[in-house]
Amino acid sequence: MLIPHPLLGLRDAQEFVYLGDASLIERPDGMAEGAPRAFYEYAYLRDNPTGVHRELWFHEQGDRSWLIVTRNISTHEILGAELARDVALKSLDDKRKGGAA
Amino acid sequence: MRFSALRVIAEGLTGHRGWGPLWRNPDPKPEYDYIIVGGGGHGLSTAYYLANTFKQARIALVERGWIGQGNIGRNTTIFRSNYLLPGNEPFYEFSMKLWEGLEQAFNFNAMVSQRGIINLIHTDGQRDAYRRRGNAMLLAGADAELLSRDQVREICPFLNFDNARFPIKGGLMQRRAGTARHDGVAWGYARGADQAGVDLIQNCEVTGFRIENGKIRGLETSRGYIGAKKVGVAVAGMSGKVMAMAGMRLPIESHVLQAFVSEGLKPVIPGVITFGAGHFYVSQSDKGGLVFGGDIDGYNSYAQRGNLPVIEDVAEGGMALMPMIGRARLLRAWGGIMDMSMDGSPIIDRTPVEGLYLNAGWCYGGFKATPASGYCFAHLLATDRSHDVARLMRLDRFESGHVIDEKGVGATPNLH
Ligand SMILES: Cc1cc2nc3c(=O)[nH]c(=O)nc-3n(C[C@H](O)[C@H](O)[C@H](O)COP(=O)(O)OP(=O)(O)OC[C@H]3O[C@@H](n4cnc5c(N)ncnc54)[C@H](O)[C@@H]3O)c2cc1C
Numbered sequence: 001m002l003i004p005h006p007l008l009g010l011r012d013a014q015e016f017v018y019l020g021d022a023s024l025i026e027r028p029d030g031m032a033e034g035a036p037r038a039f040y041e042y043a044y045l046r047d048n049p050t051g052v053h054r055e056l057w058f059h060e061q062g063d064r065s066w067l068i069v070t071r072n073i074s075t076h077e078i079l080g081a082e083l084a085r086d087v088a089l090k091s092l093d094d095k096r097k098g099g100a101a
Numbered sequence: 102m103r104f105s106a107l108r109v110i111a112e113g114l115t116g117h118r119g120w121g122p123l124w125r126n127p128d129p130k131p132e133y134d135y136i137i138v139g140g141g142g143h144g145l146s147t148a149y150y151l152a153n154t155f156k157q158a159r160i161a162l163v164e165r166g167w168i169g170q171g172n173i174g175r176n177t178t179i180f181r182s183n184y185l186l187p188g189n190e191p192f193y194e195f196s197m198k199l200w201e202g203l204e205q206a207f208n209f210n211a212m213v214s215q216r217g218i219i220n221l222i223h224t225d226g227q228r229d230a231y232r233r234r235g236n237a238m239l240l241a242g243a244d245a246e247l248l249s250r251d252q253v254r255e256i257c258p259f260l261n262f263d264n265a266r267f268p269i270k271g272g273l274m275q276r277r278a279g280t281a282r283h284d285g286v287a288w289g290y291a292r293g294a295d296q297a298g299v300d301l302i303q304n305c306e307v308t309g310f311r312i313e314n315g316k317i318r319g320l321e322t323s324r325g326y327i328g329a330k331k332v333g334v335a336v337a338g339m340s341g342k343v344m345a346m347a348g349m350r351l352p353i354e355s356h357v358l359q360a361f362v363s364e365g366l367k368p369v370i371p372g373v374i375t376f377g378a379g380h381f382y383v384s385q386s387d388k389g390g391l392v393f394g395g396d397i398d399g400y401n402s403y404a405q406r407g408n409l410p411v412i413e414d415v416a417e418g419g420m421a422l423m424p425m426i427g428r429a430r431l432l433r434a435w436g437g438i439m440d441m442s443m444d445g446s447p448i449i450d451r452t453p454v455e456g457l458y459l460n461a462g463w464c465y466g467g468f469k470a471t472p473a474s475g476y477c478f479a480h481l482l483a484t485d486r487s488h489d490v491a492r493l494m495r496l497d498r499f500e501s502g503h504v505i506d507e508k509g510v511g512a513t514p515n516l517h
Contacts, residue, residue, distance in 0.1 A: 001408060013400075013408075013410070014410045018399050018400045018515055019513075020354065020401070020513075020514070020515070021354075021401075037500075040499065040500045041350075043443075043499075043512045044352040044443045044499040044500075044512055045350040045351065045352055046341065046350065046351070046352070046353065046354050047341070047345070047350060048341030048342070048345075048350075048351065048353060048354050048355055048401070049341070049342070049345075050342055050403045051403075053401055055400070055401060071400075073355075073400075073401045073402050073403050073404070074403045074404055075404055076402065076404050076408070
């Protein structure tokens, strides 16, 4: 599999380490009410869908950035890749805006 | 119809005209007391023990494709009971005992062959770990022997004992471990279940659950609605997708594992050998092919095939361990979808839906569990109590903290 790295172009998937479902960047708030339950769900439960899956890949043998790769896991076709940092910052931004409104 | 040597001779003399199909091909009835979902090894053995051992009736098994199309027909056929933890080892030893009487019990030749397994030791630390594991096995009533380097050399003279990085220092041997013919196991259980009155319904995909007031009523399938008092799900790699239809998220990810077979060779590998420094294991089938494998590919997958990097990694492991393997040609490679759980151990338990039960999370080691998994799942379905050896294989253990993590790597399914 070749991963289209947003900064480095097509890179062999072998250069990466796999973590799993991209929702893992949305870590629950440890101080919130119901945190133990939220952390159990965060750490252990997965949607594990067929078809399109967004997932975290770490470019360990490259520029050491985390990517969010969108992949059809029923066919191994790679549909796109973004920097996880961009996705996380955008989600934070959206939350802030949501909070202000 | 019973199989016997006499029968084989009689059929041989009369042109083999008396053999019939091994099981019926019934249409679904409107309702059953029990429906097992999934016609793999675990579903079939569950149906078999439910009918034969627990004397239940009105049982159906529904399979999306045909009997044995899944992992039960894709694995490398090794069975062993060399686990460490109390949540696992008694269960796998129970399975070993069932393997030992299996062919007599279901009157079918599954080619169960207790040819032994050796886990190789390459460092002092590994020897300590295997000594501890061997003792845990003995405590659970299994057999285990620590072999010296010379004892290993006697059994497997062809190994690379003096590899500069990974010299072989000894091995942990379980002589009762071995291999079986995986298809034969599926067919034997299917035939045994059918003879006890179970309806094996093929080409019948479950597409939904009918649940009312938190209680199971029946299944929506590609062959129409079928009512059921109790439903047991054993769909291995498809567990996440099937249980999502009941509104459940599982502590499971689906990953692909590959296996490889070489051209047929004269007998050379005496039993099962596992490399302790990389992930590589090998045995030899009765047809002569070397059967080997290694790690899962490491990313979520529902494609029943893997990628080349793992093939390279497995080949490298093989070359490091037994350089002569480089002379053999690879004949076939294929993949199967594994239900990788968050602690590497399985789940045999009830679910929050009354009457709906789950058997899943077998990772890449569920073939050896086929007899015990079916026995314990049938016990749970019939009596509503966990069998003693499966009582720690609970669905809620991740929330309560009672994980059964043999490798101690935590919630990283691709590392188990
Ligand atoms: C390459 C490879 C090597 C392996 N080697 C070993 C080994 O050496 N030793 C060992 O112990 N284990 C091994 N395993 C693991 C073992 O094969 C599995 O853990 C075990 O077979 C899983 O249980 P099963 O037989 O019930 O699964 P399967 O045979 O996969 O059965 C599940 C069934 O459910 C059906 N199904 C799915 N969805 C639906 C639906 N919606 N409706 C109806 N039916 C459905 C599927 O079609 C399938 O037939 C290996 C696996 C692989 C892939």
